[in-house]
Amino acid sequence: MPELPEVEIHARNLRRWLVGRRVEQCQVVDSSLVVPETAGELQAALQGRRFDGVIRRAKYVLCCLDDLTLVVHLRMTGRFVLDSYAAGPATRPTRLTLLLDNGTRVRFEDRRRFGRVWLVPAGKETELSELRSLGPDALLDLDGHGALEKACRVSRRSVKALLMDQHVIGGIGNICAAEILFRAGVHPATPASDLDACSVSRIARAIPRFLEWAIEAQSRKELIYLGEKGAENVFSLYRRAGEPCPACGTPIRRTVVAGRGTYWCATCQPEPAAAPTDGRRSAG
DNA sequence: CTTATCCCCTGCCGGC
DNA sequence: TGCCGGCAGGGGATAA
DSSP states (O other): OOOHHHHHHHHHHHHHHHTTOBEEEEEESOGGGBSSSOHHHHHHHHTTOBEEEEEEETTEEEEEETTEEEEEEOTTTEEEEEEEGGGOSOOTTEEEEEEETTSEEEEEEETTOOOEEEEEETTOGGGSHHHHTOOOBTTTOTHHHHHHHHHHHHOOSBHHHHHHOTTTSBSOOHHHHHHHHHHHTOOTTSBGGGOOHHHHHHHHHHHHHHHHHHHHHHHSSOOOOTTSTTOOOOOSSTTOTTSBOTTTOOBOEEEEETTEEEEEOTTTSOOOOOOOTTSOOOOO
16 A cells, blocks of 8 residues: 555545535445445445545545545555546446546545455544554654654564554554655664664654655655556655665665565665674673 | 564566 | 566464
């Protein structure tokens, strides 16, 4: 999926497309999308309701309709597209369509079919375990800084795994974690509790700065995910193994950290010294 | 508590 | 050209 920046862009689009509009018809093309309601229940529930707001929460989009909230997670390949009734039958990756009272149609596309939607009563969003367990939002929530510091103090996990853990901070995924750690000059495999306060602070400050930059950079053109036809890689390190680091020219390296492909610069993000088993080594 | 692995799916890319 | 393995920006379950 999309990580926080892409979800934010989709949420902004939906705000323009949906708010104030009434649902004439909802079609669930792929019922595996819907959890736990049946496709028929979702369709019937949305019929005739009016959208009055769209909120992003970490990597979730919350579409508010009167007394209901439609919660969406785009996972790896989900996206929203605007067209019209006149555009004809929905194209193949379409999983859900919303026909609106102004003649437009909003489609949810998802090639890999990992995306999911839930329907909850307004005000009861936190009864959804997926939302309840989220940490503070990486972009909007000022608690994020403190949450990161606290998690770093008590965890031996790699700092990259911590950044990607949605229970610690919500919204950061594999690409953002790599780019944030590059900006902070911290190696992704560093055990979190080995970080000094200065490094943690650099990471915390890099988080909103990178996210705001990414939203801006990816808002300038049509949002196409990396790996798809026509995609342009705007990131500094991601999927650039062997290319020179934009800061120092050292070839960018790729390894696996926390189970995912990870890109880093050996000069800007020096590997942490392997800690001996007896704890801290004297600096000499 | 942590890590690793697999799984859910489909499509693209590079190598042979 | 065709086939095949590897990989993919998420996250949950399960095993060790």
